[in-house]
């Protein structure tokens with residue numbers, strides 16, 4: 001009998017312990033992840049950044065906050081100190097090289113063949129076309145390579161590398177002015193901020209680019225005001241605001257479904273009143289109303305220009321969409337004068353040749369490139385650095 005009682009006691013204790021664990025486990029699962037609330041759902045910095053999300057970024061509202069944390073939360077949030085722009089392409093070069101090296105390596109291997117017969121030249125053409133360089137630039141490059149290889153006679157690997165580097169650099173056109181015009185206007189009686197409009201179809205990375213660019217500018221010691229002119233969904237403004245809060249840039253927003261042009265106008269107006277250096281306006285890739293995206297965008301620009309000319313209109317293109325991006329680019333160029341291209345997601349495609357194609361099509365330089373989801377994964381586009389990454 002005693003044994004039975006002891007056995008029952010032990011069983012009760014064990015069951016109790018096991019239930020406790022399960023409950024603990026459940027409780028643990030209900031808790032939000034142990035990172036700071038502001039960072040949840042945001043891209044990670046560095047090499048271990050997560051792969052691209054299919055779904056749009058989570059918003060502040062969708063993220064569960066720990067209940068107890070709210071009253072104790074510090075009134076002043078600690079701000080991120082973004083990485084300086086200088087040397088960014090160097091840091092990101094390995095990523096660029098990883099995604100683009102099939103083109104550079106492929107070309108070098110083909111040019112190193114003993115006999116450069118017609119088939120080999122066709123293969124060279126194919127490599128370039130596959131990388132989205134475009135037909136005309138491909139033919140130009142092949143012509144020039146043919147001529148130079150002929151003159152060269154015997155080809156050492158070093159000579160070929162130099163030759164290819166020179167010709168690819170020419171193709172990317174180092175003579176284009178890639179400066180971002182973000183200097184505050186101090187001339188005249190009415191000083192005003194530089195105004196940058198960020199445009200493009202949905203999902204290309206406009207908001208992410210606006211956020212990354214705000215960080216770059218803040219890192220350079222400038223004051224930035226963000227304008228959330230994407231009123232299609234509240235989440236879009238939240239997404240931009242989250243980026244801004246991390247570096248201490250305020251976001252001007254309007255009601256969901258409101259008039260994008262009036263939000264943009266207000267943002268610039270407040271930027272003038274506050275003496276901000278730059279007002280960065282993120283626009284929508286789609287709209288509530290039946291008016292076309294292009295009509296709306298044209299209106300945003302016209303309305304903002306009541307405060308003075310816009311300094312930069314950056315068209316964001318997703319490098320993974322290839323030729324499709326070129327069609328979009330042309331449509332945008334007809335409506336708003338594009339002053340620069342931001343090519344995003346170059347980390348996720350081997351089609352870096354689109355740099356050449358899009359510059360040719362629009363006559364507008366690629367000014368920035370996106371090389372990951374991380375907060376500092378935006379770099380100024382530098383032709384020499386780009387070509388070096390291509391051919392290793």
Ligand SMILES: Nc1nc2c(ncn2[C@@H]2O[C@H](COP(=O)(O)OP(=O)(O)OP(=O)(O)O)[C@@H](O)[C@H]2O)c(=O)[nH]1
Pocket residue numbers: 043051052053054055056057200201202203204205206207208209230236284285286344345346347348369370371372373377
């Ligand atoms: N890998 C990679 N992902 C990127 C890059 N730039 C943006 N993204 C991702 O692309 C997705 C869409 O980015 P958004 O900035 O929301 O795009 P958007 O153009 O503002 O989209 P809409 O507001 O819906 O029009 C997000 O998951 C980003 O993290 C990049 O350079 N590399």
Ligand SMILES: [Mg+2]
Pocket residue numbers: 206207208230236283
């Ligand atoms: Mg957006």
